[in-house]
Amino acid sequence: MSEAHSQPALTARQAGLVGCHSCGRVHEMGTTHCTRCGVVLHSRMPGSLQKVWAWLFAGMVVYIPANIYPMLLTTSLGHTSESTIIGGVIELVEYGSIGVALIVFVASVLIPVGKFVAIGYLALVVRPGSRMTRGSGLHGRQRLFEVVEFIGRWSMIDVFVVAILSALVQLDFAATINPGIAAVSFSLSVAFTMLAAQSFDPRLIWDAEETQAA
Amino acid sequence: MTRIVMLAATALVLMVAAVFFPFLEISAGGMVRRSSLLDAVLAFSTGMMLPLTFAVAALIIVLPVIRLSTIVYALAPMALGWHPAKHAVAAFRVAQALRPWAMAEIFIVGVSVALVKVAGLAKLSFGPAFWTFAVLVLVTVLSDNYMCRLTVWKTLEERRK
Incomplete structure (x- = not known):
């Protein structure tokens, strides 16, 4: 290295x-x-960083209602209960299926939040004139970008779970599951952050080398 | 090249089967309900959720189908040693652009999470479509792994002459 x-x-x-x-x-x-x-x-892509910031903020804004409003509405024997993303994870832990709870937690909390931080960091660092431009670690930044781009789509797991559950569990009296409004804003958030990652031009990372050489 | 085309064509056939056969079967208190992939897509079709229906349909059915058919269209003539078809370049560009948006494999993981959630509530069993869809995902991942973007572009350019 x-x-x-x-x-x-x-x-x-x-x-x-x-x-x-x-x-x-x-x-x-x-x-x-x-x-x-x-x-x-x-x-270099024109306006790359502007697009990144715009999509990133859009993604962050819709991520808030995704966590506040219910994701699932479960009606069992005439009694309705709502569960948010975090509520669903806690429920899974109570069932004893820690592994699955972990998958859902990683996919719908850790990955989105991690993505906000990672994309924001990259966009800050590649700005021309940024004080963090100099120094090594460009390979690390390139790898970070590749990871963010690859992993973003996996956040959709929770939306698909809601889709499957509400299609399947329509047993009139015994139990019904309906999707909550958070499903919409969560999938929007995932889509927006994916667009943010796609509008980032990875060639900007290597411009730091140019200034070093000059 | 031949291998990618074969795998993509296989995946297309499997997709047709996966959409129309029952996907999962649930039984609770003597009631049985079968649902196909289409039902899962239509889950959000009431009221405010309607746009999400189109999104889910696009992500798990429409986009994978478009992606696979453009791959077959662009690569099949080359696998057979012919000149590339008209608009093969545009077709392959579409296939590249759609890659992050075709989320069939994520859907499969979603199914397994959903199974665990429902396990306490009712008895579940897989329909034939579940297995075809699982194989479909496997085949898609395999063909993606065999495909080298740069080699394909190079071959497309050489054969065009």
């Missing part, structure tokens, strides 16, 4: 080239469309 850091990497922009973000082909600077896959070329 230390060897990799001793010499700053050459970015495509410094070499007078522009890489295609879709298929990876490189072109001379100034080419507008990729000759291989036809995508519009940008050396």
Whole structure:
């Protein structure tokens, strides 16, 4: 690792080239469309950070009602009970299925919150002129971005659980399960943070190398 | 290349079966209820939840189908050694863009969580569609693992000449 850091990497922009973000082909600077896959070329995505912040805040805002309002409405023998995301996890622990409770907790609390923090951190750190730009750890940032991009979609588990339960448990008198409004805002939150991760341009991470070399 | 096409085609066939056969079966107090994948999709179809129905349908059925068919369309001619089909480039781009949004494998994990939640309430059994869907997920993951984005783009470019 230390060897990799001793010499700053050459970015495509410094070499007078522009890489295609879709298929990876490189072109001379100034080419507008990729000759291989036809995508519009940008050396760095315009307005990438603005989009990231916009989607991230949208995701955080809808995550609040997702936790306050009930996710599931269970009617059993004429008696209705509501449970939120956290309530569902606690219920599972009481049943004794710790493993499943852990999966739900990780998917619907740890991953979303972790994603807010990770995307926010990356967007702060790659800002031009940020004091945190210098120094090593660029490989770590790239890996963090890849993990965030890969893991985001797994948060949808809880929404699917609600969908399955409310389709299945419609036993009139004995028990009925209906979806609560939190299901909507939770899935919106997941979608928004996925969009935030997608609008982040990972090439921005490596611009720190450029300033170091200069 | 041939392997990816075969796996994607298999997954498409399995998807048809998975949608129409009963998925899970629940019985409590002498009452039995079967529900298919479509029922799970339609769970949110009342009132305010309607948009979520479309979202769930898209995520677990529509997008995976589009993704698989674009993969087959773009890669099958190349697997057979022909020139790529018209718009193969656009098709493969769509397949790449949809990758994070096709959530069939996440749905399977959701099913297992739901099973544990209901276990205390009623007796559950799997329908044929559950197994086809599980195999479908496996096949999709396999074909994703065999596929190298850069190699596919390279081959597409070379064959076009």
